[in-house]
Amino acid sequence: MRTQSAPWRAAAVLASVLLVGGVAACGNSDTGGGGSKDDGKITMGFSQVGAESGWRTANTTSIKESATAAGIELKFDDAQQKQENQIKAIRNYIQQKVDVIAFSPVVESGWDTVLKEAKDADIPVILTDRSVDSADKSLYKTFLGSDFVKEGRLAGEWLVEQKKTASGPVNIVELQGNTGAAPANDRKKGFGEAIAANPNLKIIASQPGDFTRAGGKQVMEQFLKANPKIDVLFAHNDDMGLGALEAITAAGKVPGKDITIITVDAVKDGMQALADGKFNFIAECSPLLGPQLMDLAKKVHAGEEVPARIETEETTFTTEQAKEALPNRKY
Numbered sequence: 001m002r003t004q005s006a007p008w009r010a011a012a013v014l015a016s017v018l019l020v021g022g023v024a025a026c027g028n029s030d031t032g033g034g035g036s037k038d039d040g041k042i043t044m045g046f047s048q049v050g051a052e053s054g055w056r057t058a059n060t061t062s063i064k065e066s067a068t069a070a071g072i073e074l075k076f077d078d079a080q081q082k083q084e085n086q087i088k089a090i091r092n093y094i095q096q097k098v099d100v101i102a103f104s105p106v107v108e109s110g111w112d113t114v115l116k117e118a119k120d121a122d123i124p125v126i127l128t129d130r131s132v133d134s135a136d137k138s139l140y141k142t143f144l145g146s147d148f149v150k151e152g153r154l155a156g157e158w159l160v161e162q163k164k165t166a167s168g169p170v171n172i173v174e175l176q177g178n179t180g181a182a183p184a185n186d187r188k189k190g191f192g193e194a195i196a197a198n199p200n201l202k203i204i205a206s207q208p209g210d211f212t213r214a215g216g217k218q219v220m221e222q223f224l225k226a227n228p229k230i231d232v233l234f235a236h237n238d239d240m241g242l243g244a245l246e247a248i249t250a251a252g253k254v255p256g257k258d259i260t261i262i263t264v265d266a267v268k269d270g271m272q273a274l275a276d277g278k279f280n281f282i283a284e285c286s287p288l289l290g291p292q293l294m295d296l297a298k299k300v301h302a303g304e305e306v307p308a309r310i311e312t313e314e315t316t317f318t319t320e321q322a323k324e325a326l327p328n329r330k331y
């Protein structure tokens with residue numbers, strides 16, 4: 001669907017010709033190739049969402065380690081959950097004429113202007129982990145990441161199966177990720193669609209906990225105060241679920257028994273809670289995107305066509321499966 005723009009392809013070919021012709025010293029900073037240095041090393045400008053969760057920490061490590069392994073020079077910026085910081089970082093990378101820009105957008109909307117600036121500067125952009133809602137798909141080369149709707153759906157389908165014999169209402173509370181983020185929007189959607197199969201399953205409260213432990217704990221405390229009967233918690237990530245555990249225990253309830261807990265991610269701490277029976281089910285979301293990202297960066301820099309969408313392979317875990325997987329868990 002997305003087209004590799006002809007000017008980019010032409011620019012990449014021109015850059016190769018110039019290099020082969022031994023005139024690389026003239027530089028390509030004002031050409032389509034962006035900021036390649038004389039050493040031929042690719043420079044990637046990466047804007048990370050922040051450090052809100054165990055997942056994010058593992059993702060940052062994967063990106064940094066993979067860049068080193070691939071011989072790519074990485075310029076890394078932590079946006080601290082702010083879109084304005086990401087836009088600023090991307091503009092800096094454009095000014096520095098990096099070869100490739102990659103980023104994980106904190107929210108889905110509001111990227112068209114800065115993405116257009118990158119395109120006008122002939123710097124290819126790769127979306128990783130999260131996507132944007134831009135109608136113009138030519139503003140980025142590819143999107144590498146999970147299917148968040150599917151994750152929510154898998155979580156919901158598991159619950160439908162568990163509660164198929166329920167004769168009365170099953171009250172669910174939902175801890176959402178940060179407002180406007182693709183995984184928050186999509187996991188909510190997938191979960192909601194799946195549980196619609198059983199009218200007994202009702203979401204009685206749903207609020208953002210911003211993907212953090214502190215947020216999960218605080219919002220769960222409010223849920224517990226306002227709702228005497230909570231049967232199920234669906235947390236959009238492990239960290240919020242882990243924060244909620246503290247609130248549930250403090251309220252005198254037994255997590256995993258009095259309240260069924262479903263989360264997303266499957267980071268080590270979440271898997272431990274699942275193995276211990278405090279969580280009941282996790283839909284996996286892999287943060288180990290670094291190697292594929294570096295591979296894609298090399299390809300787009302070389303002007304090669306890449307698929308418009310690359311979906312991460314993922315699974316789900318029950319308590320028994322978590323016990324088995326934990327010893328070899330990498331993150």
Ligand code: AHR
Pocket residue numbers: 052053054055056129130183211236237238239264265285
């Ligand atoms: O975008 C991926 C999500 O962001 C992860 O599920 C969550 O833990 C992180 O903060």
